Amino acid sequence: MPIEGRRRVAVEDVHPTVNAGRFAAKRVVGETVQIRAAVYADGHDHVRARIIYRHEHDGEWRYTDMRSMGNDLWEGEFVPAGVGLWFFRIEGWIDHFDTWAADLSKRISAQLGVLADPQLGGTSSPAGQDIPLALATGAKLLSKLSIENSGVDAGLLQEFARSLQRLSESRVTLTETPVTGEWLEVVRRNPDLRFSTQTSEFLLRVDRKRALYSTWYEFFPRSAAHADRHGNLYDAARLIPSLAQAGFDVLYLPPIHPIGLSFRKGKNNNVQAAPDDVGSPWAIGSLHGGHTAIAPELGGFREFDELIRTAEQYGVEIALDIAFQCSPDHPWVKSHPDWFIVRPDGSIQYAENPPKKYQDIYPLNFESDDWRNLWGELSEVFLFWVKRGVKIFRVDNPHTKALPFWEWCIGKVQRSHPDVIFLAEAFTRPHLMYGLAKLGFTQSYTYFTWRNTKEELVSYLEEITSEPVCEYFRPNFWPNTPDILPFSLQKNQRSVFIHRAVLAATLTANYGIYGPAFELMESRPLREGSEEYYESEKYQIREWNRDAATSLMPILTTLNKIRAEHSALQQNRSLRFHKVDNPDLLCYSKREHEDLVLVVVNLDPTHVQSGWTELDMSVLGLDADGTFECRDLLQDGRYTWNGPRNFVRLDPQICPAHIFHVRRSLSGPGGIL
């Protein structure tokens, strides 16, 4: 038998939850957390429910009532006041007084009906409702609530009870209920929770806004110098004003640590490096140090601090790439050989994907007997850079490190620095990608890079913006990365670069590009059939003509400005696709309060495409046949549209997309925005 068998209320199907409460759902500060649950009990007694919640560092619980939405579903919300981990439970209980009050009204109506029509009667006779006895029952309920209540309302409850008791004894014929709104309010704030049911605790990770809405620009500092010189962190800092001006708010640098010499890769990933080859920044560690050192050719900590200061000054952030792997020259190889796999001949196992070999990289062995010290040291790497002012980390290949490590490490860092953001650079199987997000990664790379057709884009976006995925997986869309020059971008078609940027920037609130390769439309692969860049910056310094007339920077700047000015584009939850009768035209909307953005993209790189939309007017919050104004934020046109069917025509040679700001037309009777 349970300890208390009188907990009659069941609470089920709580949303948002991830793996039934095993992991945290994610929100950002200021975002309303809408909570839903099924709350029900046996019989016909009235049920109530509330949310109990607190911040991890807050000793006291807060409460907010839930509302019945019918069919035993309840809803409530709260707005988390700060970043960090929040806990919530749902509590449900029987409200006997409310049940009694509703019954009393029915009794009085029935009694009045009988008085009016004494013929009424029969099997469901409302006669003899015995209202005095009902009133006495109510008085008893209130009196009990008053006794259990030690607060300021005890006297009020006792007063209501006495008033009901007097009415009961007076035998006056009531024509309406004596229960006032005030009574119900006082009772409601003094619930009888003796037999209430509480769920277990559910988790909510609340991040700062940049976790949900951010605009990334990745570049190699060593290519940041003009002329044929090795760029450094000063050069990188000099790029900040223009990148900030273009609307990028996260500037992300590939690893800045000392690069190994042993088995250093040459240009175009050649196994033989020339003496002046600079090596891959992901071959981390040399006699100059490892993950907490800076490559001397990039500068030192003075330059680094300057970089951070400049970024702060321009309201942007520096994101570092943390790649937990070592070159054979990394200090850990000597100090902690047991953190690596030792082969039967005593050598350390390099990275392999047979038959491919990566002899310049030693992977860490997460099955090491010394895993505790390994975990500790890795977590200290993050904390080291956090102390240097870095709050955003792009984590390289997290899917090749033990999953329990990430849960522990991210938890540890965020416990003392809840504003730290981790982006998971995992391009792997769906369960593993989603698993990393559940374990704590704030944002995630996605399959967007390879989703090109309308069908592919709709199906993928619907998957990641619906429950349960949208509760924990925050997509960050990249049209390219230093590792991926997708086939779609290998034809040097300006329209494709633009429409991929438009898709990335408007389908999700987090997006990024690897530049200047992107805005300068770098299109040449290492060889046909490969997605590697030719003359990849991973292995050599590149000189870029950042001021080229053909640069896409102006249009990226416009895109970023549109994002900044439209809160609809700063979240993913409201994304909805609309039908268009042309398979090359993709149409979708996003809406946040008053702000409504409608996007149409022509996915065909070469041909003009046109078609008729079939807008879901209720999704847009517009009358079914309303007139509304579409102002194109990209091309500056203005259109008056009407109802769901409207004609669109996009010439990829001019501009492959409309980004409409939609407003109810001033002239027509139109929509409701």
Added chain:
Amino acid sequence: MPIEGRRRVAVEDVHPTVNAGRFAAKRVVGETVQIRAAVYADGHDHVRARIIYRHEHDGEWRYTDMRSMGNDLWEGEFVPAGVGLWFFRIEGWIDHFDTWAADLSKRISAQLGVLADPQLGGTSSPAGQDIPLALATGAKLLSKLSIENSGVDAGLLQEFARSLQRLSESRVTLTETPVTGEWLEVVRRNPDLRFSTQTSEFLLRVDRKRALYSTWYEFFPRSAAHADRHGNLYDAARLIPSLAQAGFDVLYLPPIHPIGLSFRKGKNNNVQAAPDDVGSPWAIGSLHGGHTAIAPELGGFREFDELIRTAEQYGVEIALDIAFQCSPDHPWVKSHPDWFIVRPDGSIQYAENPPKKYQDIYPLNFESDDWRNLWGELSEVFLFWVKRGVKIFRVDNPHTKALPFWEWCIGKVQRSHPDVIFLAEAFTRPHLMYGLAKLGFTQSYTYFTWRNTKEELVSYLEEITSEPVCEYFRPNFWPNTPDILPFSLQKNQRSVFIHRAVLAATLTANYGIYGPAFELMESRPLREGSEEYYESEKYQIREWNRDAATSLMPILTTLNKIRAEHSALQQNRSLRFHKVDNPDLLCYSKREHEDLVLVVVNLDPTHVQSGWTELDMSVLGLDADGTFECRDLLQDGRYTWNGPRNFVRLDPQICPAHIFHVRRSLSGPGGIL
């Protein structure tokens, strides 16, 4: 930090589970339990998974391997050997030897490729695969497995290790992998589980087959006599042979306990009973006793035992109706007044739904301070009748009793008597109905009684035969009950009675009728707009002409025979609807191994309806354009059909349904059955 941080495998999304393991999924003995889960780890190491399971009374765990279905999904199954509660977990681990063996094959192929074409090379050079070192690594892995293994395979593993070591030292050029199927098999049965991940325990309630497939007939024993005499349990027993002959296997009696005198209801629910009125069997308790007594007018325990014996003899079971409520004359009212709600005037609260009053019924108060003794006594009622040979209970209005009570009570009864079946008679809101099923009820009444149109039937059946509902909710379809003469049956249309019986008998594996009202097509309601029967047996004895020429018993007998002969109709899992281009024609199939049944029902009570099917041939397991034979089990016709489109025509005046047994045609190239 966790105690063991090297558990790299994650196991998620386990099916079947109910509320993430809080409740048991349901199966019957002999049914295969198909278990699915997502099992994955970081990186590229090979993963394995198995199911660990045991019966509640079995101290030892059993194991069965799962298979990879791709995309990190794994599947396995076991067949529970007995009724009762079963527990299962999923265990996942890294198989380092398997990973190594696969890599070795790739190395050997690459090496051979290099030997054949020494030009091959470059950045992903397969040259220098260092196979001797790889062989030594394999030897080390096997040697480690051998050391950890204390069983009979330790020697074998050591032998394999030595053999690899010898190969490694011999420097022979391998042209194929030395790893044999036998090696893999031996390694597979000696998994290295040091860092394995186990899920928490999931529950499975395994019932006997009748929980899933049963055919109920409800009747009032007091109307079982011929002539105008009060029928008794002997009379009831005399009906058994013919009901068993008609294919019913559960004969269910309304409460057989002593009926209260106070506030006894008269005929047609009249508040004034005449002196010879027999009262409602649901007003339980008199000076003759309560829930463990038999109404004297029905006989005594000798008659009851005889009834049970006769049922056993004919292979059918007696189901009792347990209604936990009391007449004012019930012994508990005196012995345990604290089990009821006492009103301010000292009287006991009768049942009410204001303004309606049910003064002949006292509900039990599950918020009583003495709830422990109340629970105990109620559970003893079930155990009392179990000892008398009853193994099936139809529980009256379980949704008006505290939910935690049912979980405890059903658990207690089934712990000692795992073959006991509980049918929940709850017609209430969906969450509460499903909640009762989760808490332990074996079968449940449903909304079928009010689902009449094609759209209503398809949507309801799809809901209850899909996950998650199908995992715990076993529907029992009733076209009528003593409480419900649905409007659809109030027009005395033979075709409607027949098609409702066909739907009930073929849509779900559990169905029942309340007779003889059903087979004699009793159609008159208490008054227009009411679903109560006129001259309801709830309040009076009825005399029935069971041999009437118009009785539907012959067609019910045929239906029950079809069910008995077709295993496809003895389960619900395979139910699928097929399109027909006529909204009055409903078409669906069920399939179990070789047995395939296809049903077409005309829902229009008066008009001939015809149309073309659009069969989902893959659901039927037939070739897309295959020819197949449909033998009508109801009307004895035979049709040769071809492909998805076939013409059907049903005249409700002749027979409103086809129940086809489908077989691959002998002549055509056809299907695969």
